[in-house]
Amino acid sequence: MDHEAHLILGLHCPVVSGFPAALDRALSARCRAMQMLPYRRHGAAAAEDFEGFSRRRRRGGVKVLLIHSRFVPSLASSDPARRRRSIELLAGELTLAARWEAEGFVLHAGAYSPQETLDQGLRLAADAIVEASLMASKPVPLLLENVPGGGRRMGGGLEELAALVEAVAARRKDVFACLDTAHAWAAGYDVSGAEGMLRFLSRVHRLLGAQNVAAFHLNDSRALLGSHREDHARWGEGRLGLEGLRVLLGREEYAAAAGILETPPGPDDAAELSRLEALA
Numbered sequence: 001m002d003h004e005a006h007l008i009l010g011l012h013c014p015v016v017s018g019f020p021a022a023l024d025r026a027l028s029a030r031c032r033a034m035q036m037l038p039y040r041r042h043g044a045a046a047a048e049d050f051e052g053f054s055r056r057r058r059r060g061g062v063k064v065l066l067i068h069s070r071f072v073p074s075l076a077s078s079d080p081a082r083r084r085r086s087i088e089l090l091a092g093e094l095t096l097a098a099r100w101e102a103e104g105f106v107l108h109a110g111a112y113s114p115q116e117t118l119d120q121g122l123r124l125a126a127d128a129i130v131e132a133s134l135m136a137s138k139p140v141p142l143l144l145e146n147v148p149g150g151g152r153r154m155g156g157g158l159e160e161l162a163a164l165v166e167a168v169a170a171r172r173k174d175v176f177a178c179l180d181t182a183h184a185w186a187a188g189y190d191v192s193g194a195e196g197m198l199r200f201l202s203r204v205h206r207l208l209g210a211q212n213v214a215a216f217h218l219n220d221s222r223a224l225l226g227s228h229r230e231d232h233a234r235w236g237e238g239r240l241g242l243e244g245l246r247v248l249l250g251r252e253e254y255a256a257a258a259g260i261l262e263t264p265p266g267p268d269d270a271a272e273l274s275r276l277e278a279l280a
């Protein structure tokens with residue numbers, strides 16, 4: 001039906017009350033996609049968490065499960081010990097993502113060290129990501145996310161993100177981009193209106209290719225355009241508004257991509273998702 005959104009829509013579900021509760025939230029909102037962190041702050045997941053989880057989420061119609069990295073990586077640090085530690089943590093998270101039977105693992109590249117150049121930083125981050133994925137038990141598709149940028153943080157600009165995806169893809173299969181609308185806005189891309197979103201997407205097509213974008217994070221933002229600040233808001237409560245989003249949701253080339261809302265839980269998740277479905 002051409003009046004429906006083309007992205008596979010769903011929610012980021014907090015795991016603070018446990019994994020079954022996170023899944024309950026996705027199921028009660030009738031999500032077709034969900035995102036969660038790989039482990040809780042206190043206590044790892046138990047074997048029985050993994051057991052029932054995949055069966056229940058697939059039966060409930062959640063086609064796409066994304067795991068979002070939970071630690072702040074120093075993958076490009078010039079300090080070998082810190083970088084080594086980050087690689088090991090990432091390998092551990094990737095191993096967990098495979099146990100959750102995730103369709104993808106989302107991560108940020110982090111920042112490079114003051115004594116490095118951007119190019120050196122991108123190379124160190126790419127090397128670290130490849131190494132960690134070789135250490136992990138099973139390959140999970142990697143989704144490298146754009147960030148608000150600023151300072152030495154890598155992946156704010158689409159050129160940087162494309163360079164990183166390319167560097168990892170040269171040595172590993174199944175590497176994609178995940179594009180966050182609030183981060184793009186913070187990095188200076190005006191995706192609020194229809195025209196701005198079209199301009200952004202045509203850059204995405206040129207630099208990354210639509211087939212290499214596996215997910216979008218659909219967030220409004222209270223931060224100022226180009227502020228490099230992150231301040232996710234529910235749609236309609238931020239500065240982006242709905243016009244750019246409408247364009248994105250209508251694009252057929254992203255039919256296989258997930259669209260995840262990372263905003264705080266609202267009173268009615270199902271209604272919010274239906275509102276977005278109807279927007280396209």
Ligand SMILES: [Zn+2]
Nearest residue numbers: 068106108145
């Ligand atoms: Zn993220």
Ligand SMILES: [Zn+2]
Nearest residue numbers: 145180217262
């Ligand atoms: Zn995001």
